[in-house]
Amino acid sequence: MAVTSMIGARIQRREDPKLITGHGNFIDDVNLVNMAHMSVVRSPHAHARIRSIDTSAAMASKGVVAVLTAADFKPVIGGPLPVTNSFVADKKQVPEQFPIAADEVAYAGEPVAVVVADDRYLADDAAQLVVVDYEPLPAVMDIEKAMEPGSPLVKSDRPDNIGWDAAFPGGDIDAAFAEADVVLKQRIGQQRVFPTAMETRGCVADYIPYDNRCTLWTSTQVPHFIRLFVGGALGVPESQFRVVSHDVGGGFGAKLRPYPEEYLATAASKLTERPVKWIEDRTESLQATTQGRGQIFDVEVAAKRDGTLLGLKFTQLLDIGAYHGVFSAFQVVACLLGGGCYTWKAINARSIGVFTNRMSTDPYRGAGRPEATHLVERIVDLVALELGMEPAEVRRKNFITSFPHTNNFGLVYDSGEYAKSLDRAMANIDYPALRKRQEELRAQGRYTGIGFSTYVEICGLGPSSATAPAAGIALVESSMVRVHPTGSVTVSVGTHSHGQGHETTFAQIVADTLGVPYDSVEIRHGDTGDTPFGYGTYGSRSLAVGGMAIMASCHKVVEKAKKLAAHAFEASEEDIVVDQGRYFVRGNPSEAKALAELAFASYGAGLPEGMEHGLEAVSYFDPPNFVWPFGCHICAVEVDPETGGVSIDRYVAVDDCGNVINPMVVDGQLHGGIAQGISQALFEEVLYDDETGQMLTGTMLDYFIPTMAEMPHFELDRTVTPSPTNELGVKGIGEAGTIASSIAVINAITDALTPFGIKHVEMPARPDRLWSMIKEARA
Amino acid sequence: MITAPFEYARPRSVDEAQSLLNKYGSDAKVIAGGQSLIPLMRLRLSQPTALIDIQGIRGLNEVRRDNGSVEIGALVRHVDIQRNAMLRESLPILVEMSNDVGDNQVRNLGTIGGVIAHGDAAGDYNAVALMLDAEIITNKRRHQARDFYRDIFTTALEHDEVVTAVRFPVSTGRFAYTKFRRRLYDWAIAGVAVQETGSSWRVGYVNLATTPRRGSAVEAALAGGASAADAAAQSGSDIDPTSDVRATAEYKRHLTQVLTVRTLQKATMAA
Known part of the structure; x- marks a missing residue:
């Protein structure tokens, strides 16, 4: 019976035949009888007072069912959008956001009215006829200007533009700096970027008035979370409110919150007594889906002449946008991880969240850890440059080497072997040869560079003991494993794949743990009517937390199956051996029962006294700690000093995510993750006009998402250091590629430009930006 | 996004296309492949009242x-x-x-x-x-x-x-075209075309002004025997770039010089 060792098997994803042949079931594939379509009228102004809204012409337009504004929604939607409690802050301002603006808009793209019509074309036509009389107000677009006393306000009812101001003291920073031979300062930016899922957002709401029952299909990472909040606001109990999310075409963190449109479509369905569909178009998506990063770090580092790192001080200025993202405060984790994989005497961080007249920022792939890695890896290179040391040597000298390691903020790194991944990556790229070649090329006037990124990240969110005090929610995860009478298995989970391949990897875990054929295991997720409550998929948590919840249920099933086997063999339970799904009495493996036989028995007559029928289990898993993937990426680039163009010659990555369930899925995550980090380093940047608050990158023509043609070949390798905190020994890999890669590229570019005296390069490293830096350096 | 409503007609001849254009007036647009017009219509930046689709007209694809x-x-x-x-x-x-x-x-x-x-x-x-x-x-x-x-x-x-x-004109002399882009499938930040015709060079510039531009000053310098680099230095008077999300105007001016030299070198080396 070749049913074992699915864990670790490089098998193809079972999701893919459907998805790559166009048979997926995405949000726009949901069509209901009598369905109406919603179009959202959005503010063209970054900041304005709404004097009046005239809906009469739109209402008279062909096929229009309703034109609704805040006044119509107020009686139906109870309360504002949720905001998780932010990390404990010395100062905190959490303004309420109702899903649709009533009197004042605070970002271009904020909903002011919706049109519901018989089809999408008619809805869009009528939306153009809604006349909104705005009184433009000054827009606050710059983080630092917004912080100044007397700055115009992002919204006129607020005392100032500060969303939070939190200090993170980690040790005696003055003592650390007092020992320093060198102290360096650097400002490091993190430009705003679009998460840019291939599938934009969208939802279909079907409210049934007579039963006060509602189904909401939506493209999300967190169906249960949506049910909790949208159902709650609409006054529909969870038992009556079902959220369904079929295939989701990417999320990257931007689909892990309830959005205004989900409330509006549901309320519109209630008000019009018709199913209502809303599909976000790409232009809307760029305006109205949360964005990532948008931060400035002012960093100061203290080190000894021998390369020993002593102390790190930094302030994170974070562009919140007009309203808090639901999880925007999570990005403060950059402060707690700012020390990277190094030992520090002290770190002192401060985070200031600043409101501006833009769309909210919220977690985007990595959420806080790419920023932390970017800052510390940049700083380590600056120290190396200042001291005339090899970048790899400064890293090696300061690596954390014993585990578990408690960092300056009390977070406990579970396991790691940082020097090993560095060594492996340097060997894979043949570092000495690369350096030699660099010297030769420099003599010919060619500028190549090598960039390191040795990273550690925190994921597997998260233990309730840590997340509940910080964010007010216990990020446990759930599963239900049900073995049917003839042995097939249904596994329902509270996590929700939006491209990660859970249907494959979770089935691999179940096949091994229960000892059943892989093909007999079905994974269900994304439908709150069909799955136990769960917190969804983000923070690279689905395996380390959700996977463990599945293991726990499988163990319960095995325990019961052992009892059933003992009964069948008339043996004592202690004498039952389980081997690859076969149950037998110790010493007699030839007379064995398969799990399917025991399952059949469990639904039949003659069970042991007191045993309930059936073979199923529900489990919730609360992890004892986070998990801490790590690795080393090395990038080799060439910069054309005449054009500022950058070409990536090599990209080597050695990642360690503990035990691997499916290497192909891990490689896929790394490909996508690395691409997104490279993309931030070289291409992407959300630009707004500073004066008017208008978005300048409002179409995919002007926002630079690279294609495969711009990506190098990824040379992947890994080490395996299991996490001691969970039975699977797994960590997470969904975000690691993005966390590591932006700084590998930037450090390589900076290295290439060292002969010009250039020490620091900001993202994105646009050709014109590099060219003018070189020009200034030459002057 | 979805276009504003429009009428659609598919004439069989150029004459019919012309009369349809006269019928619908100045807000009508001719459409063929639609690769520029439809994106503009989808953003409602262009809202023609009628599209005259000429793709059914015979004899225009030779x-x-x-x-x-x-x-x-x-x-x-x-x-x-x-x-x-x-x-x-x-x-x-x-x-x-x-x-x-x-x-x-x-x-x-x-x-x-x-x-x-x-x-x-x-x-x-x-x-x-x-x-x-x-x-x-x-x-x-x-x-x-x-x-x-x-x-x-x-x-x-x-x-x-x-x-x-x-x-x-049939042009069989040495030539080259260089397009500098941030992405493979993107508009050029700058494009430079060079073509040898008889004993002289023609130079054309893509996306370096509000209209396409001819490199007249560069051509004149080349005709006068200037080196590629010296001729390229004249490109500033042939172009009029503006700053946008792709690059600054200053950079585009510089890039044009670099690309002009490289494109001329490419053309002459390829021969």
């Missing part, structure tokens, strides 16, 4: 060579240019350009007539039409390319005028 010229029908698509053996002989620079227009989808649908009529400074063929003194043939007249491009997205075409063909 390529002919006679008397030292090649005449390319308005409906000839990028992919047709890529695969046309006669053009490879007679006007290789256009074939070279066509390989680099948009992506496969764009090349399968977009037409040369569409590029010309749209008059976009970023449309690669417009620069080559200008620098080679091409003739733009419509249902009403023949335009000299040098008088055709008036302003941003503005040509000499009247509203009832339909481009039917473009006539280029």
